[in-house]
Amino acid sequence: MDYYEFWQAVIKEIATAPANEERRIVTFHDPRQYAGALSQWKSLKPSRPGLRKVKISPLIRAFVVPAASAVNLMHKYAGALTIEEDLRIQIHSSAASPTTRKTSHYLPWGVKAIRAPQAWSRSTGVHIKIGVIDTGADFLHPDLKASLASGVNLLHRGILPLDDNGHGTHIAGTLAAAGGTRGMMGVAPRSLIYPVKAFDHTGSAYVSDIVLGIDWCVQNRIDLINMSFGMKTRSKALHDVVVKAYRAGIPIIASSGNDGKRGGDYPARYSETIAVGAIDNKRRVASFSNRGSYIDVYGPGENVPSCWPKEGYREMSGTSMATSHVTGAAALLLALCPGLTPRQLKLLLRRTSSPLRLRKGQRRAALGGGAVDAMRLLRARTRVRRIAAGEGPASTG
Structure with missing residues (x-):
């Protein structure tokens, strides 16, 4: 998986997304891929302020991202990710x-x-x-x-x-x-x-x-x-x-x-x-x-x-x-x-x-x-x- 490309897609959507846009919970199946995505996120975050809006759950290897970017990720990395709607409760x-x-x-x-x-x-x-x-x-x-x-x-x-x-x-x-x-x-x-x-x-x-x-x-x-x-x-x-x-x-x-x-x-x-x-x-x-x-x-x-x-x-x-x-x-x-x-x-x-x-x-x-x-x-x-x-x-x- 190209983690840089992964986060670039998310950054693009964050830049254009309205404040109240729907979100998605993106969970990685493979712990190694989650670790790779997490490492890339940490290295990009200082220079990409938008990534601070991304929330993470290390316990279940998940990121919370804008809905539009999740749709793009789902098509490209369907076998590696589970993506679900971030519902209200x-x-x-x-x-x-x-x-x-x-x-x-x-x-x-x-x-x-x-x-x-x-x-x-x-x-x-x-x-x-x-x-x-x-x-x-x-x-x-x-x-x-x-x-x-x-x-x-x-x-x-x-x-x-x-x-x-x-x-x-x-x-x-x-x-x-x-x-x-x-x-x-x-x-x-x-x-x-x-x-x-x-x-x-x-x-x-x-x-x-x-x-x-x-x-x-x-x-x-x-x-x-x-x-x-x-x-x-x-x-x-x-x-x-x-x-x-x-x-x-x-x-x-x-x-x-x-x-x-x-x-x-x-x-x-x-x-x-x-x-x-x-x-x-x-x-x-x-x-x-x-x-x-x-x-x-x-x-x-x-x-x-x-x-x-x-x-x-x-x-x-x-x-x-x-x-x-x-x-x-x-x-x-x-x-x-x-x-x-x-x-x-x-x-x-x-x-x-x-x-x-x-x-x-x-x-x-x-x-x-x-x-x-x-x-x-x-x-x-x-x-x-x-x-x-x-x-x-x-x-x-």
């Missing part, structure tokens, strides 16, 4: 509504429902690093100051991943708020959130930015990834990077979507993720939540209060909110059992979940897993090997 939540509840020593109903406070005598999630691929976070929120690491802003490299939407701050609050006696408490208040800003102020992102976000989490040895978003279409690049994280031992916990149907969105549909549905405060599957046998576990997701930018608090509903409860419970367990594999964590979450309350006409088997229970999860840690091997149910309590 949305966060999973409803609109936020203000909450006037006083926050003095505030435990949201979802944190209590999964019995997180009872688990804190055993684990608070200390030292567990959680990558939250979302809209960023409010670094000035008093309940989050001690819970946030610098993370990364994939939309504007070098700038702090500040939240201009609110969704990411809400997720971070449920996960790890540590307001003590004067503020809100999250599920795993001693865990550390690494905001990975991939979504803009409208709650929309490109698949390539999700790929780069997972890539960043793997490269930075994050322990656990929260992904509260989804799309209807499969993406090979997204699946490839999810598999890479799975093989690296990093569990990905993903929301199933808010269509109120059997089935659900990707990436939760990929078997390498832990798929989450939402329940209400009566432990019934929320009317908006997707459901089905592929759902591994359900978490509180209806009218969930949490942190909001500018030192505020809001209620939100969605499988996004449910996912942050499950990720928090997983962080409590990983702090005690840091060697757990993604497969073992999934099995433990499924087998320690509490039974759901069924609505009229519902069948338990058609819903998938049960409701996450932090206490049952931690009590099962001594039986990790037996449960992971499928030899029997976890203890209850």
Whole structure:
């Protein structure tokens, strides 16, 4: 392959492409060819400023380039490349509504429902690093100051991943708020959130930015990834990077979507993720939540209060909110059992979940897993090997 010619074609299209032109994800089949293209890109970039717009994912050997140049590359190097559309992807939540509840020593109903406070005598999630691929976070929120690491802003490299939407701050609050006696408490208040800003102020992102976000989490040895978003279409690049994280031992916990149907969105549909549905405060599957046998576990997701930018608090509903409860419970367990594999964590979450309350006409088997229970999860840690091997149910309590 002529790598110089390859990049000249890309440079030509970048020079004429409009700012909002569609993009393509170009993945190399051969690691040696990717290495050659990467080396040429690095050598040309100082003299070709346009190449700085090209994004790379070393984990799956991919470049993100303008759509027109990808078409030309596809014709010339069809056998060496996989080229796919860089689709848009949305966060999973409803609109936020203000909450006037006083926050003095505030435990949201979802944190209590999964019995997180009872688990804190055993684990608070200390030292567990959680990558939250979302809209960023409010670094000035008093309940989050001690819970946030610098993370990364994939939309504007070098700038702090500040939240201009609110969704990411809400997720971070449920996960790890540590307001003590004067503020809100999250599920795993001693865990550390690494905001990975991939979504803009409208709650929309490109698949390539999700790929780069997972890539960043793997490269930075994050322990656990929260992904509260989804799309209807499969993406090979997204699946490839999810598999890479799975093989690296990093569990990905993903929301199933808010269509109120059997089935659900990707990436939760990929078997390498832990798929989450939402329940209400009566432990019934929320009317908006997707459901089905592929759902591994359900978490509180209806009218969930949490942190909001500018030192505020809001209620939100969605499988996004449910996912942050499950990720928090997983962080409590990983702090005690840091060697757990993604497969073992999934099995433990499924087998320690509490039974759901069924609505009229519902069948338990058609819903998938049960409701996450932090206490049952931690009590099962001594039986990790037996449960992971499928030899029997976890203890209850």
